[in-house]
Amino acid sequence: MSKKPSVAIIGAGLTGLSAGYFLQKEGVEAQIFEASGRMGGAITTQREGDYLFEQGPSTLLRGSPVLETLLRELDLAKDLTPPNPKAKKRFVVRGGKPVALPGGPLAFPFSPWLSWKGKLRLLTEPFRKRGAATKSETVANFAQRRLGREVLDYGVNPFVGGIYAGDPKKLAVALAFPTLVEAEEKGGSLFRGFLKLAKEKKKARGGAPRPPKGTVSFASGLEKLPQALAKALHRQPLLNSPLQKAEPTEDGHWRLTFAGGEQKVFEQILLTTWSDELAAALPAPPDRESWPHIDYAPVQVITLTYPREAVEHALDGFGVLVPEIENLPFLGVIFASSLFSERAPSGEVLLNLFVGGKRHPEKASFNEAQVRREILPAVAKLLSITEQPKFYAARHWPQAIPQYTLDHQSFLLARHGAEKNWPGFFLAGxxxxxxxxxxCLESGHQAAQKIRSSLKTPTKS
Ligand SMILES: Cc1cc2nc3c(=O)[nH]c(=O)nc-3n(C[C@H](O)[C@H](O)[C@H](O)COP(=O)(O)OP(=O)(O)OC[C@H]3O[C@@H](n4cnc5c(N)ncnc54)[C@H](O)[C@@H]3O)c2cc1C
Structure with a gap:
């Protein structure tokens, strides 16, 4: 009987669980080690009384091949909850008020989102000469060059705050929004480029139907997805098992040391998490003295509920994002109970407030008293809320979102060097x-494929 390959996956977030699942499909039973006492990583659904709320990600975008495969194979499609069609609007703060983004070309001319000058500038995008988006161009520079200053301030800036909790002046457009760069390269303008990309996608699909689109959740919240992945694994992740050190052995394996000093040797190791401490506990990548630092944005997610009549705003949308130029002490609010039903009892509304990010990193660690004093009055003013929240819950993420800054390229190069030069070492996530x-699901899937193809021992015993 041949020796079974041994693979360790560090982290039971979506990336680690996805890698474990796809390796298992290939006949490789990896062992997942998770530092905390639960699975799912950033995905954190909570139920308290009649409230169901997310303290990490809020919505899942459909359409990626690996996600669609998992929804099918794990029989999850039936549990998907589409957003309420009445909650389609997306608001951005302008002049201290929530302003709905235009829902289509007919609404665009009349929308107060941009001035006439800003609208004209945006409409001339197809006629702007092709620039040279380089690896050193920031998101802000790209947006201003192609779309104009006003779209940068009232469109791109709040959007980047909502997705990356980041600063468009620091993020590299080629890393943070590669499709924008590709569109400009292909079409000379974003407008023509996206048309070309859509045509190419259609051609690549052949006659196959379009993949489903749009944001969704599950009736019981997003944790359903990591739970279903974990349930499908034959070998359960080991919880409360933080990796403390990883070192290569002389015979080409990896010796892992866990908290408490326990050591285990594996043929392959996949890291799906990162921190300066972990970087210091790994050998320095080839040709470097140490691993390049990754800049993370900290975020605090605060869940608030109110009686419906205490909120004058109709909350008839996804939520509201705050441009930096509006100088408010938070990044945005998701109207969670408008978006998905059953998040709060009827007669109440449930909001998710996002605080901190690269804009106000210090506010991400505010305590409840500071939030109530320095942030909630601004939320109340924006949405015309007349009462204090009935329910309050908060979650601080010191390392919420990695920032794909101009410097991040050096981390990607270090990863590439390590994977190329160190047999059995992989990074994903x-x-x-x-x-x-x-x-992250795609990343786990790709890592599983790389590991599978590099295994020295056969997968079947
Ligand atoms: C507040 C917030 C809002 C977000 N909103 C959205 C959204 O709406 N839509 C969307 O698509 N994405 C969103 N994201 C991003 C997305 O949720 C994450 O990028 C994704 O879930 C990360 O998955 P992962 O497995 O790569 O990492 P993680 O989920 O971070 O998992 C890594 C795991 O590794 C474990 N770990 C850490 N150190 C060790 C160690 N030494 N040993 C063993 N285990 C260790 C951790 O405990 C964790 O469980 C959001 C993220 C945050 C934080």
């Missing part, structure tokens, strides 16, 4: 392959 949940 939101620090390298995209920050969204579908991208």
């Amino acid at each position: 939101n620090m390298v392959d995209g920050i969204s949940m579908p991208q």
Whole structure:
């Protein structure tokens, strides 16, 4: 009987669980080690009394091949909850008020989102000459060059705050929004480029139907997805098992040391999490003295509920994002109970407030008294809320979102060097392959394929 390959996956977030699942499909039963006492990583659904709320990601974007495969194979499609069609609007703060983004070309001319000058500038995008988006161009520079200053301030800036909790002046457009760069390269303008990309996608699909689109959740919240992945694994992740050190052995394996000093040797190791401490506990990558630092944005997610009549705003949308130029002490609010039913009892509304990010990193660690004193009055003014919240819950993420800054390229190069030069070492997850949940699933899937093809021992005993 041949020896079974041994693979360790560090982290039972979406990336680690996805890698474990796809390796298992290939006949490789990896062992997942998780530092905390639960699975799911950033995905944190909570139920308290009649409230169901997310303290990490709020919505899942459909359409990526790996996500669609998992929804099918794990029989999850039936549990998906589409957003309420009445909650389609997306608001951005302008002049201290929530302003709905235009829902289509007919609404665009009349929308107060942009001035006439800003609208004209945006409409001339197809006629602007092709620029040279380089690896050193920031998101802000790209947006201003192609779309104009006003779209940067009232469109791109709040959007980047909502997705990356980041600063468009620091993020590299080629890393944070590669499709924008590709569109400009292909079409000379974003307008023509996106048309070309859509045509190419259609051609690549052949006659196959379009993949489903749009944001969704599950009736019981997003944790359903990591739970279903974990349930499908034959070998359960080991919880409360933080990796403390990883070192290569002389015979080409990896010796892992866990808290408490326990050591285990594996043929392959996949890291799906990152921190300066972990970086210091790994050998320095080839040709470097140490691992390059990854800059993370800290975020606090605060769940608030109110009686419906205490909120004058109709909350008839997804939520509201705050442009930096509006100088408010938070990044945005998701109207969670408008978006998905059953999040709060009828007669009440449930909001998710996002605080901190690169804009106000210090506010991400505010305590409840500070939030109530310095942040909630601004939320109340924006949405015309007349009462104090009935329910309050908060979750602080010191390392919420990795920032794909101009310097991040050096981390990607170090990862590439390590994977190329160190047999059996792999890195996947939101620090390298995209920050969204579908991208993390794809990242886990790709890592599983790389591991499978590099295994020395056969997969079947
Ligand atoms: C507040 C917030 C809002 C977000 N909103 C959205 C959204 O709406 N839509 C979307 O698509 N994405 C969103 N994201 C991003 C997305 O949720 C994450 O990028 C994704 O879930 C990360 O998955 P992961 O497995 O790569 O990492 P993680 O989920 O971070 O998992 C890593 C795991 O590794 C464990 N770990 C850490 N150190 C060790 C160690 N030494 N040993 C063993 N285990 C260790 C951790 O405990 C954790 O469980 C959001 C993220 C946050 C924080």
